[in-house]
Amino acid sequence: MRYLPLTEADRAAMLKTIGVSSIDALFAEVPAAARLDGLLDLPLAQGEIEVERAISHMAERNIVAGSVPFFIGGGAYRHHVPAAVDHLIQRGEFLTSYTPYQPEISQGTLQYLFEFQTQVALLTSMEVANASLYDGATACAEAVMMANRVTGRKRAVLSGGLHPHYRDVCATYAEFVGFDVVATDPQPGEDESLGQLIDNTTSCVVVQSPDFWGELSDQSELARLCHEKGALLVVVVTEILSLGAVKPPGEMGADIVAAEGQSLGNALNFGGPYLGLFASRDKFVRQMPGRLVGETVDAEGRRGWVLTLSTREQHIRRERATSNICTNSGLCALAFTIHLALLGESGFVRLARLNHAAAVRLAERIERLPAVRLVNHSFFNEFTVRLPCPAAPVVEALAQKRVLGGIPISRLYPDRPELADLLLVAATETATEDDMDRFEQALREVLP
Amino acid sequence: MTAPRFTKDHEWVRLDGDLAVIGITDYAQSQLGDVVYVELPEIGRHIEQGKEAAVVESVKAASDVYAPVSDEVAEINDALAADPAKVNSDPMGEGWFLKVRLADPTQLDQLMDEVAYQHFVEELH
Amino acid sequence: MNDWSQALSLHTPAAAPIAVTFSGNRALQIEERLIFEQDAPGRCGVDLPEPPAFRPCLAGLERRGPVGLPSLSEPQVIRHFTRLSQKNYAIDSGLYPLGSCTMKHNPRLNEKLARLPGLADIHPLQPVSTVRGALELIDTLSRWLKTLTGMPAVALSPGAGAHGELCGIMTIRAALEARGDPRRRVLVPESAHGTNPATAAACGYAVDPVPANAQGRVDRSALERKLGPDVAALMLTNPNTCGLFENEIVEIAAAVHRAGAFFYCDGAKFNAIVGRVRPADLGIDCMHLNLHKTFSTPHGGGGPGSGPVMLAASLAPYAPLPWLVLGQHGLELVEHKAGAAETAIGRLKGFHGQMGMFVRALAYMLSHGADGLRQVAEDAVLNANYLRVLLERDLSLSFPGPCMHEVLFDDRFLKDSSITTLDFAKALIDEGYHPMTMYFPLIVHGAMLIEPTETESKASLDEFAAVVKSLAAAARAADVARFHSAPSLAPRRRLDETAAARKPVLRWLPASPASGAVAAQ
Incomplete structure (x- = not known):
C-alpha cells in the first residue's frame, strides 16, 4: 500500500520492541464480540490508475458548467479563478498544516488569516471580521444567535428575500437552540415592510442584499427602525463580488454581516466546501463565533500573529462557548485572500x-x-x-x-x-x- | 472601610459605607495568570450570593466570579476595560470589580476573615 | 573559471555565526510585509477587459469611494504567499504528532481528482439529470461509510466534526420528542473534547460531566448512577482522548439503552479501529466521523472539514436534508420535508455538503480498500505503542499498558524542574518537530498527547524518540535555558498572547492617528 511506510520487517521488529507477539494483542481491550477477524465486504486496495478511472467515470456522468x-x-x-490561486493553495505548507495552535511555526497561516479578516472588513465596510465559518448559510444562523446574545432577546425576523437554504438553516437552529423566527413570505418584487414586524422582543432583522431574487435595496431605513427598537440589523450577502459595485452593508447601518465567500477563489464544487464570511461592529467582538487572529509581538519585539480572544470558544468555555465551532474554512479563506490580492x-x-x-x-x-x-x-x-x-x-x-x-x-x-x-x-x-x-x-x- | 471578608471561591468583599466592594483575591489572580478581560454585570442588576456575578479571563481560561453577597449592583469598575492588568497588580485595591448597595450587611458575617482565608489557601497546597 | 582556493582559504572554522542580519531575514526565512503594505495603485494581478458601454441597473446603490484593497502584480502575489507558506510547519515537512488530530499524509491523487471539472465545476442546483455522476459518488461514499461502521444511515451535510455533533444531538432530540419523551441532561465525560459539552448545551441540554476512573476510562459506576429517565444521551469518545479503548463500552451501551437514552460516539478517533471494529457492534446509535482525520482530507490550516454522521435505524428518519434515496429513476435528491422526509430535522447547511471532501475521502478509501484500511488502524496503533515503549522510561506515561493510536504522557517527569509542558513542547519546535497536543485531555496534569499516525516510518519514529529522549535528559539535567528560551530557531520566538488579548488588533489599518482604534471595547 503506497501510503503506508512500515514494512513487514518493521512491523515484526516493532512488535518485538513492544513485547507482544502480534498486533491482535494491542487490540485486546476491544470486547471479543466486537472484534472483526476478517475483512469487511468492500473492494481491496487499488493503484492510482484504477482509482482515477473509477472516479473519472463518475465525473464524466455530469454536465460540466464550463462546457455549456x-x-x-x-x-x-x-x-474565473486565476491559475495562481490553485497553485498556491496546494503548497503543502498550507494544504497539510493544522489549525495554527503553535504560532511560532504557523505564521504563514496566521498572517494570511489576518489579511483575510482585513479584506472581509474592507469589503463589507465593517469594523471586524473573523477567520471564516463553514458557509454563508451557517454564518447566517450564527449571526442570528450572536444577535440573540448581544440583545438578550430571542426573536429574529427573516426577510422573504433571504436565500431559502439560509432560512431553512436558521429555522433548524431556532428549533433546537431555542429561539423564534418570524419569516415573511417570499414575494419577489414586493415591498416587505419588515419594519412593522420589529418590536421590543426582536433581536434582529435578517435581510439579504442583493436578495435571493437579485433585487437591490437600501437598508438604511430598516437599520434605523431596528436600532430604534434595540434590535440589530443582520445583512446577508450571497454574492460577495456584488460589493465591488454596490454600496456595502456597513454603510447602510448593518450590525452584523454574514456572507458566502465562494465567489472569490473557490470552485462551484457541487455546493461545498464553501466559505462563511462573518463581520460585525467592534463593540460586539466578544460575542462573535469562530476563530479570530490578532496582531502581537514576539519575545524579540518582532511583529507576529496569534489566535486570540479564544476564551469565547468551545475548547475553553466548553458548554458556555459562543458557538460549538472548532474549525474555520481555512484553505477556502486562503483561496479567497489570494484571488482578492490578485484582483x-x-x-x-x-x-x-x-x-x-x-x-x-x-x-x-x-x-x-x-x-x-x-x-x-x-x-x-x-x-x-x-x-x-x-x-x-x-x-x-x-x-x-x-x-x-x-x-x-x-x-x-x-x-x-x-x-x-x-x-x-x-x-x-x-x-x-x-x-x-x-x-x-x-x-x-x-x-x- | 471595614476589613475584607473572603469566600472559598477566592472573592473578597468589604464594606465602604453602605456599599460592599467586591473583587478577587491575590491568590486567585496568581492562579489565573495575566488577566486580559473582565466582564462585569450591568448596574442595577440584582446579584445573588454564590451565583455568577462577573467573568474574569486570562488568555487560556475564563472563570466565573461568584457574588459573595446578594443585592443590587451600584457601581462597576470601568477602568478594568482599558486596563485589566490592574486585577493582577492590585487585586485588593484598584483591581476591584463591583460595588453592591447592601441592605443587609450581616451577610458578611458568614464569610471568612483574613486569617481564616490564609489558612484555607494554605490547605489547598 | 573561478579560483576558489583563495576563498576557501579564508574560511575560519572558529568564526562565530552572526546573530542578527541587516535585512532581518534568516536565509530561507524571509520577513514578509502584509499585502496592504505592498500596495502601489496602478498595478493589477489580473487582466480584465473593460465591458462595452451599458446602462447600469443598480437602483442608485452604486458603491461610492474605494474599497481600500491593495494593488499587486502576479509575481508579487506568488512571492508573498510562497514566503508565508515557508513559515508554516506541515505534514509534508515532518512528523506532526498532534494528538487527537490525526495528522496523516494527504495523498495527492485525492487533490487531483477533487479538481476534475466533472466534480469541481458543477453547480449544486443544476438539474439533477445533469449530475447523476455526483449523486453516484455520494452514494458510493455512503456505502463505504455504512459498511465500515455497520450503521444503516449517514447524514452527509455537516461541514465539520463539530457540526456533525450538532447534527447528531439534534437528531437524538428529535427522536426523543417524537416519542413524547423530551429529556434534560446529556452526560459527557470529563476527558471529552470541548465541542461535546458546547454541542449539548447549544441544543438546550444540561451538561452533566462524568468522571474518569484510575485507568483513564469512564467510571462506569459513576456513569450508571447518573443515568436516569431525564438523560437524553451519553456522548462518549472511543477510543477516548487518553488514547485508550473504553473496554466496558458494551456494558455502557446496554446501560444507556436501559435508561432509554441514546449512545452518541464522538468518532474523531475512528482511525484507531477502522476495519477492525464496527461501531454498530459496540451499541452506538449515532457517531460523527471527521473525513479530515481518518480519511485524510487535508486540514488546510484549519479547514474545510467534513463531518458525516452515522445513524442507527431509530435515528435515520430525523436525518437533516437533503436526503439521497434510491427512487424509481435511480438516485434522487430529496430537498424538502415531504413524504418520508417529513420527519427530517431540516437543513443544517446550504446545498448538499462538502462535495470536495467527499471526493478526496472516497479516493482515499478506494486506494486503501478493505485490506488497506484495516492495515491503517493496525499501523496507527502499532506506531503509537512503539513510541510508548521507546519513551515510557523518559517521560511519564499517564496510564500503563497498551494504548490505541495515540499515547498520553503528563508532566510528572518535569516535576520541580521549572520546565512546563509548554516549555517542553516549544523546545521540540527548535528540534524541527511540531509539538504534541498539550494540556489536553484535562484529566491529567500537563498532558502531552502524541499521535504519530500510520504514515510515519519506523526510522521517523526512531529519530523522533531519540530527540524526545535527549530533551527529557536535558530537562533532568536542569538545562532550563534551552526550554525557557524556546523556540529560538523558529520564524518567531514566543508570541505575547496577553498583549494580543488585552488590546485586540484584528485587522490592518493604514498608519494614521486613528490607527489602533480598532480594538475590542
Missing part, C-alpha cells in the same frame, strides 16, 4: 462591473422574448424572470439542449404554486456573447 452555456447562481457563482482595488471593481454588464445584456435579451417578464427593478449579476409557464420543465428542456439556464424557483419553494413560473438567472464574467445567443435561442425553442 451556464446561467445558474442562487448562492453559488461560477467565476486588487481596480481588478475587483472591474470584475464586478463585468458581471453587472453581462447580467444587463442578458436581461435585455430575455426581456425581448415573448411573454417573458423581468421581475426585478434592479439587480447585480442575477435576476428573476416570470415565464409564461412553469419554469422547472423549461429548465429540464434547456438541459436536454445542453444549456444550464437558471434555477426554477419551484425547486426551492415546491409548495408555492404562485412562484412556479419564476426562473432565477445569473450571468458572470464567464458568460460569452455566444453563450447568451445559445441561451436565448434555446429559450425561444423551449417556451410555448
Whole structure:
C-alpha cells in the first residue's frame, strides 16, 4: 500500500520492541464480540490508475458548467479563478498544516488569516471580521444567535428575500437552540415592510442584499427602525463580488454581516466546501463565533500573529462557548485572500462591473422574448424572470439542449404554486456573447 | 472601610459605607495568570450570593466570579476595560470589580476573615 | 573559471555565526510585509477587459469611494504567499504528532481528482439529470461509510466534526420528542473534547460531566448512577482522548439503552479501529466521523472539514436534508420535508455538503480498500505503542499498558524542574518537530498527547524518540535555558498572547492617528 511506510520487517521488529507477539494483542481491550477477524465486504486496495478511472467515470456522468452555456447562481457563482490561486493553495505548507495552535511555526497561516479578516472588513465596510465559518448559510444562523446574545432577546425576523437554504438553516437552529423566527413570505418584487414586524422582543432583522431574487435595496431605513427598537440589523450577502459595485452593508447601518465567500477563489464544487464570511461592529467582538487572529509581538519585539480572544470558544468555555465551532474554512479563506490580492482595488471593481454588464445584456435579451417578464427593478449579476409557464420543465428542456439556464424557483419553494413560473438567472464574467445567443435561442425553442 | 471578608471561591468583599466592594483575591489572580478581560454585570442588576456575578479571563481560561453577597449592583469598575492588568497588580485595591448597595450587611458575617482565608489557601497546597 | 582556493582559504572554522542580519531575514526565512503594505495603485494581478458601454441597473446603490484593497502584480502575489507558506510547519515537512488530530499524509491523487471539472465545476442546483455522476459518488461514499461502521444511515451535510455533533444531538432530540419523551441532561465525560459539552448545551441540554476512573476510562459506576429517565444521551469518545479503548463500552451501551437514552460516539478517533471494529457492534446509535482525520482530507490550516454522521435505524428518519434515496429513476435528491422526509430535522447547511471532501475521502478509501484500511488502524496503533515503549522510561506515561493510536504522557517527569509542558513542547519546535497536543485531555496534569499516525516510518519514529529522549535528559539535567528560551530557531520566538488579548488588533489599518482604534471595547 503506497501510503503506508512500515514494512513487514518493521512491523515484526516493532512488535518485538513492544513485547507482544502480534498486533491482535494491542487490540485486546476491544470486547471479543466486537472484534472483526476478517475483512469487511468492500473492494481491496487499488493503484492510482484504477482509482482515477473509477472516479473519472463518475465525473464524466455530469454536465460540466464550463462546457455549456451556464446561467445558474442562487448562492453559488461560477467565476474565473486565476491559475495562481490553485497553485498556491496546494503548497503543502498550507494544504497539510493544522489549525495554527503553535504560532511560532504557523505564521504563514496566521498572517494570511489576518489579511483575510482585513479584506472581509474592507469589503463589507465593517469594523471586524473573523477567520471564516463553514458557509454563508451557517454564518447566517450564527449571526442570528450572536444577535440573540448581544440583545438578550430571542426573536429574529427573516426577510422573504433571504436565500431559502439560509432560512431553512436558521429555522433548524431556532428549533433546537431555542429561539423564534418570524419569516415573511417570499414575494419577489414586493415591498416587505419588515419594519412593522420589529418590536421590543426582536433581536434582529435578517435581510439579504442583493436578495435571493437579485433585487437591490437600501437598508438604511430598516437599520434605523431596528436600532430604534434595540434590535440589530443582520445583512446577508450571497454574492460577495456584488460589493465591488454596490454600496456595502456597513454603510447602510448593518450590525452584523454574514456572507458566502465562494465567489472569490473557490470552485462551484457541487455546493461545498464553501466559505462563511462573518463581520460585525467592534463593540460586539466578544460575542462573535469562530476563530479570530490578532496582531502581537514576539519575545524579540518582532511583529507576529496569534489566535486570540479564544476564551469565547468551545475548547475553553466548553458548554458556555459562543458557538460549538472548532474549525474555520481555512484553505477556502486562503483561496479567497489570494484571488482578492490578485484582483486588487481596480481588478475587483472591474470584475464586478463585468458581471453587472453581462447580467444587463442578458436581461435585455430575455426581456425581448415573448411573454417573458423581468421581475426585478434592479439587480447585480442575477435576476428573476416570470415565464409564461412553469419554469422547472423549461429548465429540464434547456438541459436536454445542453444549456444550464437558471434555477426554477419551484425547486426551492415546491409548495408555492404562485412562484412556479419564476426562473432565477445569473450571468458572470464567464458568460460569452455566444453563450447568451445559445441561451436565448434555446429559450425561444423551449417556451410555448 | 471595614476589613475584607473572603469566600472559598477566592472573592473578597468589604464594606465602604453602605456599599460592599467586591473583587478577587491575590491568590486567585496568581492562579489565573495575566488577566486580559473582565466582564462585569450591568448596574442595577440584582446579584445573588454564590451565583455568577462577573467573568474574569486570562488568555487560556475564563472563570466565573461568584457574588459573595446578594443585592443590587451600584457601581462597576470601568477602568478594568482599558486596563485589566490592574486585577493582577492590585487585586485588593484598584483591581476591584463591583460595588453592591447592601441592605443587609450581616451577610458578611458568614464569610471568612483574613486569617481564616490564609489558612484555607494554605490547605489547598 | 573561478579560483576558489583563495576563498576557501579564508574560511575560519572558529568564526562565530552572526546573530542578527541587516535585512532581518534568516536565509530561507524571509520577513514578509502584509499585502496592504505592498500596495502601489496602478498595478493589477489580473487582466480584465473593460465591458462595452451599458446602462447600469443598480437602483442608485452604486458603491461610492474605494474599497481600500491593495494593488499587486502576479509575481508579487506568488512571492508573498510562497514566503508565508515557508513559515508554516506541515505534514509534508515532518512528523506532526498532534494528538487527537490525526495528522496523516494527504495523498495527492485525492487533490487531483477533487479538481476534475466533472466534480469541481458543477453547480449544486443544476438539474439533477445533469449530475447523476455526483449523486453516484455520494452514494458510493455512503456505502463505504455504512459498511465500515455497520450503521444503516449517514447524514452527509455537516461541514465539520463539530457540526456533525450538532447534527447528531439534534437528531437524538428529535427522536426523543417524537416519542413524547423530551429529556434534560446529556452526560459527557470529563476527558471529552470541548465541542461535546458546547454541542449539548447549544441544543438546550444540561451538561452533566462524568468522571474518569484510575485507568483513564469512564467510571462506569459513576456513569450508571447518573443515568436516569431525564438523560437524553451519553456522548462518549472511543477510543477516548487518553488514547485508550473504553473496554466496558458494551456494558455502557446496554446501560444507556436501559435508561432509554441514546449512545452518541464522538468518532474523531475512528482511525484507531477502522476495519477492525464496527461501531454498530459496540451499541452506538449515532457517531460523527471527521473525513479530515481518518480519511485524510487535508486540514488546510484549519479547514474545510467534513463531518458525516452515522445513524442507527431509530435515528435515520430525523436525518437533516437533503436526503439521497434510491427512487424509481435511480438516485434522487430529496430537498424538502415531504413524504418520508417529513420527519427530517431540516437543513443544517446550504446545498448538499462538502462535495470536495467527499471526493478526496472516497479516493482515499478506494486506494486503501478493505485490506488497506484495516492495515491503517493496525499501523496507527502499532506506531503509537512503539513510541510508548521507546519513551515510557523518559517521560511519564499517564496510564500503563497498551494504548490505541495515540499515547498520553503528563508532566510528572518535569516535576520541580521549572520546565512546563509548554516549555517542553516549544523546545521540540527548535528540534524541527511540531509539538504534541498539550494540556489536553484535562484529566491529567500537563498532558502531552502524541499521535504519530500510520504514515510515519519506523526510522521517523526512531529519530523522533531519540530527540524526545535527549530533551527529557536535558530537562533532568536542569538545562532550563534551552526550554525557557524556546523556540529560538523558529520564524518567531514566543508570541505575547496577553498583549494580543488585552488590546485586540484584528485587522490592518493604514498608519494614521486613528490607527489602533480598532480594538475590542
